[in-house]
Amino acid sequence: MYTHPAAGWRIRPFSRRDYRPCYQLLRDCLTEFPWRSPAAPYLRKLFNSLPSARAWVAEEPNAGVVGFLTLRPEVCYIDHLFVARDWRLCGVGRGLLDVARQETGRPLSLDVDMQNVNARKAYEALGWKVGARTGSAKAEQIRLIGP
Template sequence: MYKHAGAGWSIRPFTRNDRIACLHIFRDSLRAFPWRGDWQAYLPVLQNAFASARVLVAQEPSSGVIGFLTFKMATGYVDHLFVHNDWRLCGVGRGLLEVARQETGVPLSLDVDMQNVSARKAYEALGWKVGAKTGKAKADQIRLIGP
């Protein structure tokens, strides 16, 4: 589907065999967001996305699954985007977003926690713009619209 020749990773559709690796990346990522609370509270939403949304995974031959993205084909809304800690800043997130944008044919949108400064800076560097503020108090989020 997509291959990053320089870094050696590729992007392909999700299969059932990817579920455990994606759950580990999800768990490890959410543990870094203390304002979110217990990561297990978000599992039902992720499980639903695996069943109902389009899911892409980034894979590197020796490391296995290094990131994943879930999105709605009809609207271009990105439910989840998580990259393994060891593979951040390697273009994996950008690649997943680009493949999703190509598949939908529309600008993507997503919500990001206001406290997640590193993610907000990364999206800004990719040309994403603030669309609206969403959420309440502790869980405030910003809706971003892709370029």
């Protein structure tokens, strides 16, 4: 579907065998967000979104799943986009976003935590723009609109 020969990873549709690796990746990423509550509600949200979402994983033969994305194509909204720490800045996030954009043929949107400065910078470098503020005062987020 989408490969990065130099880095060795490829993107493919999500399958049942990807539940556990995606949960583990989400869990690992959440440790970087001290402003977030425990992982259980986020794992439930992922579990509940997978049956109705389009989802893809980025996989490297030796490392396994190194990133994943879930998309609600009817509204062009990305529910989840997570990339393993060691695989950031290798094009994995960009590749997953490109696949989602190809799926919809329209600009995408997503919400990102205000405190997640690295993710915000990465999206802005890819041409994403702030659309609105969302969430509560405790978990303030911004809605980004893709190019």
